[in-house]
Amino acid sequence: MRRFLNYHRDLIALTAVLLVVLLVMLLLNPERFLTPNNLRSMAFQLPEIGILTLAMMIAMLHGGINLAVVGTANLTAIIAALTIHAMAPKMGSEWLAVALGLGAGFAASLLVGLLSGILVGFVGVSSILTTLGTMTLVNGACIVITGGSTISRLPQSVLFIGNGAFFGIPVPLIVFLLCGAGLSLVLSRTVFGFHLYMLGTNSEATRYAGINNARTLLGVYLLSSFFASIAGIIMMARFNSAKADYGQSYLLVTVLAAVLGGTSASGGYGKVIGVMFAVVMLQMLASGLNLLGVDPFFAIAMWGAILLLVMTLSHFVRRRA
Amino acid sequence: MRKLLRRNEFFLALLIIALGIGFTLANPKFATIGNLLDLIKSFSFFGILSVGVLVVLLSGGIDISFTAIAQVAEYASVALILQFGGNLWTAFLVACCIGIVLGAVNGLLIHFIRIPPIITTIGTLNLYYGALYVLSAGQIIYQVPDFYRTLSGATLPGNFPVLGLFWICAVILTACILKYSVLGRSIYALGGSEVAAIRVGFNILKTRLFVYSFMGFVAGFAAVVHTALVQSVIPNSIVGRELDVIAAVVLGGANIMGGSGSLLGTCLGVALLAMLGNGLTMIGMSSYWNNVMIGLVILVGVTMSAIQRNLQVRRRVANLTAQ
Numbered sequence: 001m002r003r004f005l006n007y008h009r010d011l012i013a014l015t016a017v018l019l020v021v022l023l024v025m026l027l028l029n030p031e032r033f034l035t036p037n038n039l040r041s042m043a044f045q046l047p048e049i050g051i052l053t054l055a056m057m058i059a060m061l062h063g064g065i066n067l068a069v070v071g072t073a074n075l076t077a078i079i080a081a082l083t084i085h086a087m088a089p090k091m092g093s094e095w096l097a098v099a100l101g102l103g104a105g106f107a108a109s110l111l112v113g114l115l116s117g118i119l120v121g122f123v124g125v126s127s128i129l130t131t132l133g134t135m136t137l138v139n140g141a142c143i144v145i146t147g148g149s150t151i152s153r154l155p156q157s158v159l160f161i162g163n164g165a166f167f168g169i170p171v172p173l174i175v176f177l178l179c180g181a182g183l184s185l186v187l188s189r190t191v192f193g194f195h196l197y198m199l200g201t202n203s204e205a206t207r208y209a210g211i212n213n214a215r216t217l218l219g220v221y222l223l224s225s226f227f228a229s230i231a232g233i234i235m236m237a238r239f240n241s242a243k244a245d246y247g248q249s250y251l252l253v254t255v256l257a258a259v260l261g262g263t264s265a266s267g268g269y270g271k272v273i274g275v276m277f278a279v280v281m282l283q284m285l286a287s288g289l290n291l292l293g294v295d296p297f298f299a300i301a302m303w304g305a306i307l308l309l310v311m312t313l314s315h316f317v318r319r320r321a
Numbered sequence: 322m323r324k325l326l327r328r329n330e331f332f333l334a335l336l337i338i339a340l341g342i343g344f345t346l347a348n349p350k351f352a353t354i355g356n357l358l359d360l361i362k363s364f365s366f367f368g369i370l371s372v373g374v375l376v377v378l379l380s381g382g383i384d385i386s387f388t389a390i391a392q393v394a395e396y397a398s399v400a401l402i403l404q405f406g407g408n409l410w411t412a413f414l415v416a417c418c419i420g421i422v423l424g425a426v427n428g429l430l431i432h433f434i435r436i437p438p439i440i441t442t443i444g445t446l447n448l449y450y451g452a453l454y455v456l457s458a459g460q461i462i463y464q465v466p467d468f469y470r471t472l473s474g475a476t477l478p479g480n481f482p483v484l485g486l487f488w489i490c491a492v493i494l495t496a497c498i499l500k501y502s503v504l505g506r507s508i509y510a511l512g513g514s515e516v517a518a519i520r521v522g523f524n525i526l527k528t529r530l531f532v533y534s535f536m537g538f539v540a541g542f543a544a545v546v547h548t549a550l551v552q553s554v555i556p557n558s559i560v561g562r563e564l565d566v567i568a569a570v571v572l573g574g575a576n577i578m579g580g581s582g583s584l585l586g587t588c589l590g591v592a593l594l595a596m597l598g599n600g601l602t603m604i605g606m607s608s609y610w611n612n613v614m615i616g617l618v619i620l621v622g623v624t625m626s627a628i629q630r631n632l633q634v635r636r637r638v639a640n641l642t643a644q
Contacts, residue, residue: 065439067564115620119620119623119624119627123624123627123628123631124627124630124631125623125624125627126577126578126623128383128439128577129571129577129619129623130620130623132564132567132568132571132619133568133616133617133619133620133623134616134620135564135616136564136568136612136615136616136619137612137613137616137617137619137620138616139612139616140609140610140611140612140613140614140615140616141612141613143609143612144607144609144610144613147609148609248561249561252385252443252446252447253447255439255440255443256443256444256447259440265437265439265440266437295454295455295458295459297450297451297454297455297459298451298455299451300447300450300451300454301447301448301450301451301452301454301455302451303447303451304443304444304445304446304447304448304449304451305444305448307440307443307444307447308430308434308436308441308444308445308448311434311436311440311441311444312430312434312436315434315435315436
């Protein structure tokens, strides 16, 4: 029991904070917080930032950061939307055009991941600098491709990804849960995942242990880009449009959520379940405050305060332990 | 090592000169005094911020929150002056004091709680910016006091803009601190190796507190310049540009892991970004291409310095095995 408690200390602390937030929001909005309507709107809003956070977390596990996640998501959405628009009249079948569009979007984002991965893994550029560069490049490419305009009016079959529901469960939420489960499996059950955690803990040690660091890092950025593009597709489907500057404010929030979820900024430690809890908590905070009619920027200030608070608490807990 | 550093800036200067010649050939208006002075004026805000970022990077830290600090300092100083009256000096005083306090909070959190600087400052960025928005209700101030307009139009003999002079002052002040004070040396030492700096006997708390307060001070200083440049206070006009400034400093050869970097390089980095944007527009290329070009320049720059470093390490290993 005691070992269990010790092992899952972070998760327990996070659950406690989550419950406190839930309780406070329930007390402040007794009638409106736990209504189907509010739960539904939360379930639709949460996945895009949740999946972006997973993309960020993968890069943080090796001790780096991927500043290009939001740009990659937008690039995917823009390429996919343009391909769908171009192909739909020619193909005759809407489904084929959509499949081609999504394929093109994913391919574009994997190219970005490939570039970042090669620079970080094989050339040895620090990850913050590499992704600062790819972020600027990708954002620029998005603006050049679209000319700064919005691409809208997507076919119905795409919109289902963002706004549909299976048995009352929103599709984006299902995608988010699948992404979480998939990433969790990759991290805990594959050689790649094991190498990644070890690399994040001590990259010198993995190198001397004969692990190919460069290849692991390439995998990290490919995987991170892949998740970013899933988030991009969901964003495109939910807004029924794609644009170069969607979600720019998400970038730092994903770092915040990942760290709040127990991911170590210096690498080597972090669990998917913790990150998912943190995302749910941030969303509850935002929605609850929104229901109260509080300025949305108050939620931003609260996120910052909670991040600092959690880091401070865990610092003192660690020091006593 | 020293030679290598010099070479980095040498390449950057060469690139700037080549670009300048190219732009001028395509559009003779580029190299006119008027255009260059305009560029200096409009990038003075950016340039002042980059000086503060350099100092933080030198110490081995990073600050993302400086845009939020500048935003708070700008809004608070203008709002206070509108309420109680004041002149340019009050504006600087208030803005810089606010900057120092908010920066010191960053420094204390980073030192005592041992949160990595990037996480701390992402937290405080959200905190400062969110709080400003809540307290100001997001209201834009359209009417700024008259002295800001005077400041914006003020020039030295030779039409040199006073705002550009502020940038030069910030650079000189920082150069004096970095070169001629023990504090400056302790910043380099901390960035090179924290453990070594402690063993040598530097007071790490003092250094760190200074570094982040100085960043805040610079952000406050820049905030006044920004108000003069845009002649209004919009609560979201600065936040979101933090990574651009960091990119300029990194382009200038500062090592993001700390310990090395120079003011000359930083100024050249800012100049490169300024010229790229302005020059591309002047040769008739759509401004949409700006970010693509800047991204490419960053990627090529960081890749080249990484390759250089790798070669150096390989050479050193080869020397050792030869012995």
